[in-house]
Amino acid sequence: MYIVTAEEMYDMDHGAMNKVGIDGKLLMENAGRSIAASLKERVSKTYRILVLAGGGNNGGDGFVIARTLLDNDFDVTVVQVVPDEKIIGDALYHKQLFVCCGGNVTVMQTVDEVGPMISRVDIVIDAIAGIGMKGRLREPLASVVDVVNKKASYVLSVDIPSGLPANEGISDFYAVQANETLITGFPKQSAFLEHTAPYYGNWQVVSFGLPSVITSDGAHRYLWTEEQFRKTIPERGRYSHKGSHGRGLAVGGSAEMPGSITMTVHAALRTGAGLVTAATAKSAIPAVASQCMEATYLALGETNGRMNNELPIPFDNYDAIVMGMGMGRHHEARSHIRKALEEASCPLIVDADGLYHLKSLLASVKKRKSPVVLTPHPGEMAMLLDKSVPELLQKPFAYAKMAAEKYGVYIVLKGPFTIITTPDGQQTVTTTGNEGLAKGGSGDVLSGIILAMVLQDQPIMEALSNACFIHGKAADMLIADTHSVYDLLASDLLHGISKVYRTFV
Numbered sequence: 001m002y003i004v005t006a007e008e009m010y011d012m013d014h015g016a017m018n019k020v021g022i023d024g025k026l027l028m029e030n031a032g033r034s035i036a037a038s039l040k041e042r043v044s045k046t047y048r049i050l051v052l053a054g055g056g057n058n059g060g061d062g063f064v065i066a067r068t069l070l071d072n073d074f075d076v077t078v079v080q081v082v083p084d085e086k087i088i089g090d091a092l093y094h095k096q097l098f099v100c101c102g103g104n105v106t107v108m109q110t111v112d113e114v115g116p117m118i119s120r121v122d123i124v125i126d127a128i129a130g131i132g133m134k135g136r137l138r139e140p141l142a143s144v145v146d147v148v149n150k151k152a153s154y155v156l157s158v159d160i161p162s163g164l165p166a167n168e169g170i171s172d173f174y175a176v177q178a179n180e181t182l183i184t185g186f187p188k189q190s191a192f193l194e195h196t197a198p199y200y201g202n203w204q205v206v207s208f209g210l211p212s213v214i215t216s217d218g219a220h221r222y223l224w225t226e227e228q229f230r231k232t233i234p235e236r237g238r239y240s241h242k243g244s245h246g247r248g249l250a251v252g253g254s255a256e257m258p259g260s261i262t263m264t265v266h267a268a269l270r271t272g273a274g275l276v277t278a279a280t281a282k283s284a285i286p287a288v289a290s291q292c293m294e295a296t297y298l299a300l301g302e303t304n305g306r307m308n309n310e311l312p313i314p315f316d317n318y319d320a321i322v323m324g325m326g327m328g329r330h331h332e333a334r335s336h337i338r339k340a341l342e343e344a345s346c347p348l349i350v351d352a353d354g355l356y357h358l359k360s361l362l363a364s365v366k367k368r369k370s371p372v373v374l375t376p377h378p379g380e381m382a383m384l385l386d387k388s389v390p391e392l393l394q395k396p397f398a399y400a401k402m403a404a405e406k407y408g409v410y411i412v413l414k415g416p417f418t419i420i421t422t423p424d425g426q427q428t429v430t431t432t433g434n435e436g437l438a439k440g441g442s443g444d445v446l447s448g449i450i451l452a453m454v455l456q457d458q459p460i461m462e463a464l465s466n467a468c469f470i471h472g473k474a475a476d477m478l479i480a481d482t483h484s485v486y487d488l489l490a491s492d493l494l495h496g497i498s499k500v501y502r503t504f505v
């Protein structure tokens with residue numbers, strides 16, 4: 001499923017109308033009917049429903065919803081929040097159908113009269129504005145939204161909460177806070193941004209009958225769903241052996257921080273890697289080995305418990321490498337990253353402290369022939385790009401795409417919505433995971449899962465998307481079952497991985 005900007009959604013709408021020849025009135029009918037059908041299934045006819053209809057096609061959807069509900073004996077009225085001359089085209093057509101079917105439309109004269117109407121009903125359907133919004137909502141609509149936010153007991157937004165931008169990069173808005181949003185067509189970018197996503201409430205996508213021959217030229221962004229995970233997860237052959245599932249190397253950890261690499265290695269093994277070696281400061285090995293018996297070890301020279309560069313790492317012995325977790329920010333550690341970039345001919349995943357070192361090595365990254373995967377959280381991504389975190393989070397899709405294309409790398413930009421970008425700018429988003437993951441060590445587990453997935457036989461983009469799906473889903477299943485968002489530990493995720501496999505594969 002695509003994730004779109006407003007412009008990309010309009011392009012597809014126009015394609016359906018101009019290339020296929022579907023009338024806009026029909027698309028509006030489909031959109032409204034899909035939403036009404038969803039309501040009919042779960043809303044009691046004793047509920048009072050008020051549709052707030054604005055002047056664009058979003059308002060038009062509102063008239064279709066009202067007519068369909070009225071026809072099904074629901075108690076529904078419409079308040080038109082713009083003057084009559086603003087209702088034009090397809091929306092006017094559907095308004096007339098509603099009126100001819102016995103529907104009642106009140107044209108709002110002053111904002112004051114809307115408050116008592118909202119207080120009287122059980123559900124407000126917000127069809128005030130859709131993706132055609134330009135700039136901050138003007139008066140009197142901003143005040144109508146204010147009344148909705150203060151008085152409505154339950155708000156269902158049509159396509160997008162009114163006033164909210166569809167695209168990333170916009171921070172000046174005033175919007176409806178919806179309880180739920182039924183998105184028509186495809187989810188918009190703002191459903192995946194930390195500063196706009198909460199306005200949607202729970203959301204679902206409903207169809208407005210866009211034919212599948214209509215594809216997007218611009219939206220190279222996709223939601224990575226359970227269905228995709230099930231379809232793409234590599235099968236484990238009955239006659240496979242440990243070598244079939246890859247030989248992985250994890251470089252990191254220190255005597256002071258043995259936990260990070262332990263979790264990475266353990267997670268890689270639990271996810272399905274054939275063989276995993278941990279390369280770490282010599283004195284850290286007993287601590288790591290006591291927690292993970294299945295791994296093998298490569299003792300690195302050390303100074304005060306932190307790896308130095310006395311002993312080289314045989315990077316060419318592995319099928320994929322992950323580096324950085326707990327390795328430290330001292331210059332000897334940096335030289336391992338530099339060497340790996342030069343010598344490793346397999347996929348190289350760089351995380352945590354490794355990203356810090358990588359910043360000064362970005363020129364060599366571009367020269368590498370084998371894939372490089374960076375797994376920054378927003379703080380690390382902002383550091384790599386010399387931006388502030390708020391700046392980055394305003395436009396994470398654009399910044400990730402720009403950096404992935406510029407340096408020729410895969411980027412896993414982690415967060416509640418993890419955005420995965422390929423060197424040619426394709427993006428997927430995973431939405432699994434919860435705030436139980438907001439704890440030290442969650443990223444180390446993800447690195448291990450990524451290592452294991454990259455070792456399996458599948459395109460890197462799928463490997464990364466599946467890894468992020470598993471990581472978040474493991475947390476979700478633990479929270480649903482045995483844990484809470486407070487007590488979940490990164491090491492608990494290792495059991496969560498088993499739950500994910502047993503449920504979905």
Ligand SMILES: NC(=O)C1=CN([C@@H]2O[C@H](COP(=O)(O)OP(=O)(O)OC[C@H]3O[C@@H](n4cnc5c(N)ncnc54)[C@H](O)[C@@H]3O)[C@@H](O)[C@H]2O)[C@@H](O)CC1
Nearest residue numbers: 027031055056057058129130131132133134136137138159
């Ligand atoms: N092809 C179609 O006809 C379809 C349309 N759909 C619906 O149509 C919507 C898009 O329709 P439109 O392009 O008409 O956009 P809107 O429904 O968002 O309408 C824009 C209206 O808001 C006004 N406006 C813009 N910026 C404003 C501001 N800052 N303050 C106050 N008023 C402002 C404009 O003058 C215009 O009247 C989608 O969100 C969706 O709900 C979908 O149902 C799918 C099919």
Ligand SMILES: Nc1ncnc2c1ncn2[C@@H]1O[C@H](COP(=O)(O)OP(=O)(O)O)[C@@H](O)[C@H]1O
Nearest residue numbers: 414415416433434435437438440441442443444
């Ligand atoms: N609130 C949240 N909701 C969903 N996922 C989260 C949340 N907070 C963190 N995560 C996930 O947890 C991981 C944290 O990674 P990172 O910040 O590198 O942790 P650390 O370096 O402490 O191990 C990422 O995969 C991120 O997507």
Ligand SMILES: [K+]
Nearest residue numbers: 129158160162
């Ligand atoms: K809306």
